[in-house]
Amino acid sequence: MSPHSPARRRTAIGALAGTALVIPFLAAAPAQAAPCHLSGSTGSCNGTVHQPGSPGEGGGSGGNSGGGSGPVAPPAPVGLNPNQGQGFVQVPGNQAPPPPAKPATADLVAQAQAAAAFPVPIVHTAPKGKTFVRLRTSLWVDGFHVVKTQPITVGAQTVQLTGEPATVTWDLGEATRTCDNAGSEDGKACSYTYQRSSAGQPGGAYQITATIRWNVTWSCEGADCDEAGGDLGQQPMQSEATPLVVGEIQTTTGQ
Template sequence: MSPYSPGRRRTAIGALTGAALVTPFLTAIPAQAAPCHLSGNTGSCNGTVHQPGSPGGGGGSGGNSGGGDSGPVAPPDPVGLNPNQGEGFVQVPGNQAPPAPAKPATADLVAQAQAAAAFPVPIVHTSPKGKTFVRLRTSLWVDGFDVVKTEPITVGAQTVQLTGEPATVTWDLGEATHTCDNAGSQDGKACGYTYKRSSAGQPGGAYQITATIRWNVTWSCEGADCDLPGDDLGQQAMPSAVTPLVVGEIQTTTGQ
């Protein structure tokens, strides 16, 4: 039979037509990736799983071909995050010094100076000493009528100090009260008092007298951290111990 006979041409055309129909069908179906299973060297996460010895399995055994023998790749560490930090955590660079403590309020240092202030207890003196007489001027004076300064308190850039200026001495003389604006003197010219009644009717036959010094107290602050340069704290009073004073009457006689 001739190679170009009609029967042979029909057979060849049929074979080509069948092949043309089968090839597009095979290429139109995409390969579905098998799930990733890792077990020893038998699995891969590169999209397909190949069993050893199976067709197409050589792709996983190549040294530099990205084969399936490599393990899972861990995600990179988050950049700039501290694994120990929680909500509200503020990360301080390692070379940064901690913040300086807050400076104390000046008022707190003033209160500290007040608590440590020591004002002298006045010591009472009279002339005549211990016993005087009605209608006789009695001299009065005290020790301790002095300027008082506390020890300076320095914290940071501020120094606080209290100053007490003696202002008055108030005398409680039993019969009356009497105020002098000075310490008094032995001669009676600065401060004195004249009794009008004797002390005979008093407990123990004497007046119990005291002297109270009052200081005008101020504070000052020097330094860059001071809230204020200073202010007035009012008066500070310090009484003396009780001192008895007998007041008698001068007896006069007239000749016949």
Template structure:
């Protein structure tokens, strides 16, 4: 089991936003990631048992700088399943931008086949893999009423 766990390669999520890199207060910003796919190890055979791990992505936790939200899927450019509208500009933040991250939560399960297996499989719980921080500038739109 330890060898299978050690060989599991989880993808690091890549963060995307629309608008890209800059948005505005009270404007819906679409959020999505790359890397939200099942992960499966190669079967590892030791003696009369073969063990394999499968990790299934369950959710993405977005730390958006002013709020944390959870989306049930990878999101999409159209923002239908994962989006957020900022309430404050990022002007007072270090570098003038929020540093946003996306963390995938994986449900990790294992299977064992062969005469030496005590069980056929089970759960190893969850594993979380965060993205690198991605800067997002949030500006305010000024309006002129002509008065």
């Protein structure tokens, strides 16, 4: 066949046309491997629609690293207080302790009794400092009066002690005597008549004392009181020793 025959020319033209079609196809092939840029939850890549997580996106979470739908927020920490860092953290088992139990009324009474201060009696006699055998000697004391202690208040209860003087017991050196009152200077309320002089006593005097005995009660006021009150018996308080000289009256008879 001649190189310039019509049949050869048609064959050459067909070959050139086939080559022209193959070259664009090869040039476009690498572009298909480029990652598809999806918008939202769907997108188009060469006409194929891909859903997140579907095959072809790297499988599972691997698709995100290959140009998926953007960064994903980390999951909330498990077991942590959502208010942590906002000033509202409350640790279980760290609640405020319960209020202390109210004290027993008996404990407050004991506390008041331990702090109670009853007056020390002061001794008086008439004649003062020196008396005589067979002469009525008047006796009396200071401090013979009702005593109330300082109230003790704890919660809804207030405890207070009251002491009422009951008797005065006199130790006169020669004998003892009990009076149910404070005594008086005139001797009508409480007195004593010595039978012997004090000459044989140390220092030549009797050392006399007076002891007041208070009947002590307690009271409690308030909603927390276990009881309203009670009796604590007697509380004694003794005076300091006071010297008293007792002489004998000398008599003379004429010859």
